[in-house]
Amino acid sequence: MEDRIPVPPPHPAHDVTEHVGYRLKRASAALRGAMDKALREHGLTVPQYSCLELLDAQPGLSNADLARGTFVTRQSANVVLRGLKEAGLITRPASADHGRVLPVHLTPAGQERLHAARTAVYALEKRMVEAVPERRLTALLTDLDAMTEALGG
Amino acid sequence: MEDRIPVPPPHPAHDVTEHVGYRLKRASAALRGAMDKALREHGLTVPQYSCLELLDAQPGLSNADLARGTFVTRQSANVVLRGLKEAGLITRPASADHGRVLPVHLTPAGQERLHAARTAVYALEKRMVEAVPERRLTALLTDLDAMTEALGG
DNA sequence: CGCCCTATGTCAAAATGCTGACATGGAAGA
């Protein structure tokens, strides 16, 4: 008699694979995998590419900025930056002249590498975008953002 | 008149943060973070919880099945299963009686733990779902799946 | 000026995940 349950109100589906979260994770995993494969041919990892893109759009970002922008911890971003610096794709002052922030910039080699990799990544983006009806694209972005905010950033 | 545009072929947007991929990753990261926090109070990690959910819906899944279902490699899934077994939440035969597959099952303790954690996770799902207009929910799921398939699984 | 509070960069350790490789069991096809 313990199955006197009135109703599972907030539980629309009974199979996890029907949940929004599951679909979201699956799509994200597919993107990650595809990017990983595409970027490997350019000698870049996904976090590395992400950093280059952010730096191209906003030169001088700090390590902490990049961490937030790539959704990882400061420590992880730091490791990525070391790799990029060792590869000669970015520059980073050894010491800060003003505050404590060490502004990061792309080198010409970094620009070049980014542009090459970007072509491959944008092709993936194109495949994704074309998979959804054009009139729904805006709504999709809106809803993704809404979900993000509902979860607290 | 402007829809006469041949098309801005591969580069629709100029800021990465406008791209679908970025929004997708951000939403996924937000979900991951929220789940991580919620599950910690129940002594579970996200991969562990994912396995429990899959096993609850489909008892007897193999390690490889769970790996595919949680979007990680067989090796990673194996580590997760060891943790779950050590915690007494699942059972797994030491040797296969039929093929090579070792079917995994939830223990009563596993069921219990899952049910407790599920409440917390479903609350998150609810927040997400309610953030998007109800009439668009189905479309959202459809589009997420379409993007997944466009990227090759 | 001096105090608190936040943010940043970094170190160390542990956890987590992946690549590469191998042996084995089953299934499909010659």
Added chain:
DNA sequence: TCTTCCATGTCAGCATTTTGACATAGGGCG
């Protein structure tokens, strides 16, 4: 039947990421 091919489970090594902690720089405010 036998042989080839694929999937599974697992080991080892490496890469990545996170947690936790710490010192320091700056802004806000008494």
